[in-house]
Amino acid sequence: MTTRPAERSTTLPRSAARVLLGAFMTLAGVGHLTFQRQEFQAQVPTWLPVDRDAVVLGSGVLEIAFGLAMVSGRRRRTVGLALAAFFVAIFPGNVSQYVSRQSGFGLDTDQKRLTRLFFQPVLVAWALWSTGALQHRGALGGARRGQRED
Structure with a gap:
């Protein structure tokens, strides 16, 4: 019996990494909205013609949403x-x-x-690996054709 791609992408290490990244994103999002708000403003590009605080608040809301979605495991890819x-x-x-x-x-x-710049590709790889996003070719195409995405 062969293992389906969806089954291979839900191993315990992947699931644990996905939940850990989700928890990290949720905490970071809460930090954006509360106790680390000024710290996050240092990362808003100076050339961006938008209020720094609005960017921090908006990205905080997005990070909480991403965090909760990662923890839930629904539509993980x-x-x-x-x-x-x-x-x-x-x-x-x-x-x-x-x-x-x-x-x-x-x-x-x-x-x-x-040094911090070199960690961004690690986060990209973590998001892709922990969700099996690149393991199953056509994951989005399959979802569009009505196939269930785990």
């Missing part, structure tokens, strides 16, 4: 792809923090800010 895209979309903020030498979250030296 779609959520994994969307979260990976979110991590890519916010990367310019991390670059801006490095270039403009904005301190936040203990990133108070150029070396620390530069």
